[in-house]
Amino acid sequence: MGFLVWLEEGALGVFIRESLWGYPIVLSSHAVGMATVMGVVVALNFRVLGYAKDISALAFDKLFLVGWAGFIINLISGLILFCNTPTTYFFQGSFQLKIAFIVMGGILMKVVMNSVRGDTSEGITKLLSAACIACWFGGVITGRLMAYV
Amino acid sequence: MWDYDTYAPIASWFESTWVGEQMRNIFWMFPMMETFHFIGLTILFGSLLVIDVRVLGFGRFINMRAAMHFIPVAIGAFCINLLSGLAFLCADPFRYFPNVAFQWKMGLILIAGINALWFWFGEHEELKQLADGEDADFRAKVIAGLSLALWVCIIVLGRFMPYVEY
Numbered sequence: 001m002g003f004l005v006w007l008e009e010g011a012l013g014v015f016i017r018e019s020l021w022g023y024p025i026v027l028s029s030h031a032v033g034m035a036t037v038m039g040v041v042v043a044l045n046f047r048v049l050g051y052a053k054d055i056s057a058l059a060f061d062k063l064f065l066v067g068w069a070g071f072i073i074n075l076i077s078g079l080i081l082f083c084n085t086p087t088t089y090f091f092q093g094s095f096q097l098k099i100a101f102i103v104m105g106g107i108l109m110k111v112v113m114n115s116v117r118g119d120t121s122e123g124i125t126k127l128l129s130a131a132c133i134a135c136w137f138g139g140v141i142t143g144r145l146m147a148y149v
Numbered sequence: 150m151w152d153y154d155t156y157a158p159i160a161s162w163f164e165s166t167w168v169g170e171q172m173r174n175i176f177w178m179f180p181m182m183e184t185f186h187f188i189g190l191t192i193l194f195g196s197l198l199v200i201d202v203r204v205l206g207f208g209r210f211i212n213m214r215a216a217m218h219f220i221p222v223a224i225g226a227f228c229i230n231l232l233s234g235l236a237f238l239c240a241d242p243f244r245y246f247p248n249v250a251f252q253w254k255m256g257l258i259l260i261a262g263i264n265a266l267w268f269w270f271g272e273h274e275e276l277k278q279l280a281d282g283e284d285a286d287f288r289a290k291v292i293a294g295l296s297l298a299l300w301v302c303i304i305v306l307g308r309f310m311p312y313v314e315y
Binding site: 021023024027028031032034035036038039040041042043046051052054055056059060062063066136137140141143144145147148 | 180183184187188190191192193194195196197198199202207208210211212214215216218219222300301304305307308309312
């Protein structure tokens, strides 16, 4: 709790609460980062689920770099947004769920790519892929809920 | 040109629709439509990324012909966003019509649409002939770069809408 108060009272917290354009600029970066990282994740999982089969799933490797760029934008912008009211967010159920969904979605993405490369059966791979998409969409839904709950 | 007297009749019509009424009366309709709008935007942007990153050359190892499969996905996602966007508009048109960020956003979507038509009618057939790893021509790269830049601006403008009201 002491750490959360320190964050809230720190320079980033003051900046995001008090600067006129700071909040909308960081919020927009968060939306662009989301579109990038989730765009890559969704496209890749569409492919794994059987759409556009003539693209080699491995050719997507380079696209992952773009996805990582989006993820880093969102990690940084997310941390700054978190400093707005960390003492509230930290205990908010929708925030906790959102983070859990993103962590799960990230791990599942790695697992899906490993099973595409390995000899996991197609059925299991598709199941994992569907779970991966569900987690990322869950992240969007809970993220939206944060503004309402 | 786009002053109150011009848009008021159109806005009143949007406001009086059944959709507008539902959006205002059922408390979870607005957040649900927002969620659809966000999911639609990730699918749209992701599909464009596959195609545009391939054309720009960074994703040269993606088969160009296969990347085109994401065109119908992009169109489908755009329809999700068009419909959920119309629902927002019906909910509170007098808030959106005079909003500068909204006006720019609509203008840029129109330009992005023209850019997409240029891609489809001007480049699409030729690009489909590209071998794996082969570079696209400069004009196609300009279209792909414009497409990504325009959609980034459209996302940003959408997020700015609540902050430019006065």
